[in-house]
Amino acid sequence: MTGFLDFSTPSGFWDPLRWIIVMIIALLISYYIWKRGNPKHKKGEQIKPFFSGYDAPSPEDAHIRAGNIYWGFITALKRYYAFVKSIHTGNINDYIGWYVGIMALMLIVFLLWGGA
Amino acid sequence: MMSKIVRTQANILYPLILIFGFYIVAHGHLTPGGGFQGGAVIATGVALVAISFGYGKIKKWIKKTNLTAAEAVGLLSFIIAAFTGIGTSFFCNWLANSGLIFGDTVPYGPNPGYLNTAGLLPIMNLAVGIEVLGGLGVVVMYMLSAAKASEVK
Amino acid sequence: MLPFIITTIDALIIYLLLTAGSGDFLYFWSPEEFVMGIFLSIIVGALARNYLCHSKNYRMLNPVRWLKFVVYAIGPFLFAMAKANLDVAYRVITGKIRPGIVKIDPKLNTDFGVTFLANSITLTPGTLSVDVDEDTNVLYVHWINIPEGEEKKEYADIKKVCGSFADWARRVAE
Amino acid sequence: MRKALMAASLFVLFAALLYVAVNPSDFGAELGDHLVFGEPKYTDMDSYFIHNGQNQTAANNIVTSIVFDYRGFDTLGEASVLFTAVLGVGVVLRMLRGDENDE
Amino acid sequence: MIFEELIQVLLLVGLIITAYLSIRFKDLLACAVSLGAFSFLLSLEFYMLQAPDVAIAEAGIGAGLTTAIFILAIKATHRWEVET
Amino acid sequence: MLYNLPYITVAVVIAIGLYAMLYKRNLIKIVIGLSLIESGVNLFLVSLGYVQGGIAPIYTNAPKTEMVLPTPQALTLTSIVIGVATTAMLLSFCIVIYRHYGTLDSEKVRRLRG
Amino acid sequence: MIDIWFLTALILMIWIALSIIRVAAGPTAADRVVGLDTINTIVVALMIILSVAYNQLIYVDIAIVYALLSFVSTLYIAKYLEGGF
Amino acid sequence: MMWDFLMHNSPALIIAVPLFAAFFTPVIGRFSKKAMYAWVVGAMIFTEFLVLILLYTVYTYGTQIYVFGARPYSMAIPPDSGGIPVRIIFTVDSMSVFMAFIAATVGLAGAIYSVACEKGQSGQEKYYALVLLMIVGMLGMVLTGDMFNFFVFLEINSLASAALVSYRINKGVSVEAAFKYAVVSAIGALMILFAIGILYGEYDALNMAMIASRMQFTTLDKIAMALILVTLAMKCGSIPMHFWVPDGYGKAPGAISAMLVAASQASLYGLFRMCFTVFGLAASHITLGYFLIILGLISMFVGVTMALVQHDIKRLMAYHAVSQTGYMLLGVGVGLATWGTPAFSQYGFAAMEGGIFHIINHAMYKGLLFLTAGAVIYRVGTSDLNKMGGLAHSMKYTTIFFIIGALSIAGIPPFNGYASKLMIYESVYQFNPLLAVIAMIVSILTLASFVKVFHSAFMGPKIYPDVKEVPKSMLAGMAILTFFIILFGIFPQLAITYLVQPAASALANPIGYISRVLGGGP
């Protein structure tokens, strides 16, 4: 039952409009839940978070910089990254070398298995 | 600035190279040559006077803006000449064998060559000649200015 | 205006030289070639007038000078050139050279004259113009076989260096 | 390592280029068609140009008639390449005039 | 036509030699000179292959202007291949 | 009997150019290598069109014999002008790089990496 | 007659090949330029000879272009050696 | 009358109008800057209009051909030539016009965006002329049906792109990037020219259809195929020949990065065209297909993992461009590998559709992301993510556009990235489940890295207090691309029906292409 706006995929269809309708309904429900919250709460009156007795860090310090995001992921893949970064030398000879190398490889591949 | 002898000789050679370049451009449809080759010859003439007089002097005589303008004019006339055939198709050589300017017919086979033939081709040759003259000339001038700047530094 | 006309006519002559034999107009040229030649010559004249007539010196317009030039070219010049080549052949085969750079003062005033002389010197026996003084037109000449005693002098003997060329240069160009 | 790999690939490419130039089938091997200097295999397009170019474009120089008529569009593109290069040189060397600007 | 082919053989050998020379020298100016010689010989080769249009273009653009541009670029940068 | 010799020259010249581009560390040397490759390709195109005993495809005052193929010559013309355009641009890049980096060594001209 | 022209051209070509030695060997850049200049001059002669050998007079134009333009690259190199632009 | 004229001559006019505008731009720029902006934007709008006309024509009447210089314009084969095309022929099938639409749209957005973004720079008339020439290069590459013409437009595209990459002489770094790009693309173009020479020497033809119909697939053809395909794969930025992509994309001005995406995709089009039309009838589909699939897989994975660790905003996005190119290669590669087998109609065609749909989606959202990155750099003055923060407070519209682009690239419904990715997943899953899993992992990592960008650039405390919203023309440039993202996101079937499906079927039907040119079929 694919209509005009339905988007037929290899194993079914996908209707963005229905998805949007569902999303809007979900948003309405969440808005309703949010509305049921405590209306008397005001900013600045809340209790400060407790950091083992230390002061809470300022927003500037708490903001994680880009270089530190996904530190764990990168550390886990350390050897992979060491390899990949060693490839990206930034040397123009290497750029051409990769190009010529792949071309040589593909020449061999196409000469061996290229024909129909 | 090179020596006096080179400068004087460049002065003598410059109109010679120019007229020879224009000869090549104008006879592009008869003899070897054409817009690119003739334009390159003329640009080499510009390079000749540029090197013999030095950049400091030549930049007052041969202005980069003029060369750029020549290039733009050549390209515009080329594309307009190509565009005039749009009634049938883009780049249609409607002027050939039409009896108008450059519109004579040629007999088949070897012949001494007649200037008044080939339709749009001589016009395009001229346009491309002006374009290449401007383009290569301005490249040489830019490079000279770079060399001069390194000299100053 | 005069430079423009000179350059235009100059260019036209060269153009007609290049296209001679193209038709039967005036026995040699077809009318289209003539029209095209004039058109292109005017362009060249407009572009190159400040170069050909850079020195603002119109001495070379005199036909007598052209005649002298032709006489010079097929007379002393060709002879000297042949001599020069035999000389070079001799030097090449035997390897006898005694080179050095000497100074000559041809006492020429115009740029064209000194260019003329320098080119003649370069193409003729045993000499090669290396440098020229911008103000005094003194030529520095590389001489492949300096005669004994000539290197002591401040100015080399102009007759020994280039024969009668300086006179011819003066006759043609000044 | 890096240089050795480069040398190997350069060698393979050179072998391919040599294959284009010298075909083993000249020496008896069965490896298919190849180019022969001086004897092109098909010439139909070019003989069309040679035989009809003079009539159709009224130009004696067939190369010019190809450059400006049959393949005139290439020439337009090629003139644009020159224009591009001139603009590129101008853009790059404009720093020599002193108006350098940072991002 | 043996002479013509001998000329071509010599010419092609000369082309290879100048091409090799133009990357061999440490002096970039010498490389530019060799490249100029290569271009001129290439122009002659085009001439021999009956391509006069290409020969003119190569003589004018390839040999004249490219050499000039190379020399100007070397002037604006550095003459020797390995900088000390 | 000029057995495919131009093609072999083409192969050698292109290999020399590629060698320069792969192994030479000076940027201008790399541009020279590129220029060599371009010349090699031009020579290849022109020699493709050669016909044994042919003359140039120009009818002006031509003797009546076979003609060489004109299309490769037209292509080569285009290719030559493209080559000079590329060379000019690359050399101007080299000039600016030298002014900012003070070097043309490809081992040192690599601030962009990683 | 044709063979004579080709023979002449062949000998000129041998001279060119010899001049390449100077381009390769010349100790200073100026020597190489002299070699280049020699090559150019001989090539002009060779082109004129070949145009007769091929019986194609229009080929002489190439020789003229060559003679005019080879000079320019020589001048550029000389200018470099001289210094100052 | 006018309509007929435009309809018939639109393939020529699409090239002629921007070229004419480019040649005239320096002249106008000398007199008035404002007139130049109007001229450039007007030319781009007119080009877009012509592309739309061509789109309509091709969709209605089928493949169009335009023969330059022939009388009349539609006569591909002169009657006395014995059945060979002698002139340059523009063969515009649905795939070509699809790519032309992308190029013109991104070019229009880039031109409008540049008006404000490059206001302070010198040499603007050169900049705009180069922009127009670059668009000409892209359009010519995708519309032409002639090998050598393809090479010429490839050169225009490469040189103009390289010159534009170096436009901001940023302490030489951008010139370094431009040098690398120019060298690599120049050598690639020369190799393509060499391959064209081989093909010409064998078959004495330059027309793609003619070469395809005469193809005997000797060893020389295999060499030519390797040269052409590897070069085009390099030009479209697939790993491991992608090194110029982060440099070039990362250092170009904002609008140019967006247009470079479209330029790469023109090369991608060339790759597909060569694979399917020129060599497709003779070569082994399996080898070619796996060539594309493996390149695509490596590109996807390495690209996205390299993107994760970058802290330069544009370099990060450039690695994402590499990664997203992998999706297209994967989709079309699966289609190519199954071409001619029953599996093609089951899922191979759908994979091709997905890959091709991803091209337009990628051009739109990656273009949008580059434009937002350019906007951020325009206001902040640095491209280092470590020094940014809190821009959402002051650049609200840019933030919204960035969110839309980021969600779209990560494949979050209802944006367009989701639609094409869904197609690719489902069809590739049937081919080989592992590929689909890798594609999904890559998608997740993409989302992760854009969360990183969003967090460090737009969230957090205000570091730059005096930053304002970017000028209106920059927002207009972004809005054009956003419009298409939302349009194709909410109505994907629209794009599939009118753009993607005809394109994919045109690509998969080389016989039709050849017979259209050589005069057999419609």
Add this chain to the structure above:
Amino acid sequence: MLWWELVIYIFVAIGLTFNGLGVIGLLRFPDVYTRLHAATKATTFGSIFTSLAVIGWAFAQLISTGNSWNLTLALHTFFAIICLLLTNPVGAHAIARAAHRSGVKPKQAVVDRLEEVKE
């Protein structure tokens, strides 16, 4: 053998000889200046003579066949000679001057007046 053929042979022989001498001189001489002597003078002279042979051939053809394009051939060859004569000495002068300025000393020189001036 006609007389004009003989003339042409002689011209060609002279040209080849002098070109060869120039090249040998180019290879044998010790420094730039002396090499320039050989290269400029001898090759210019030799090239002129081979070209003169061509001109002679062209005129002979013109007389025997009456084709006007032989005149064109002769004139173009003449023009090429003029170009050679105009460019070659100046090129040699430029090289010599540049070599001297770049510090190449003339070998075996007995006197160098230019060096004295430069100080």
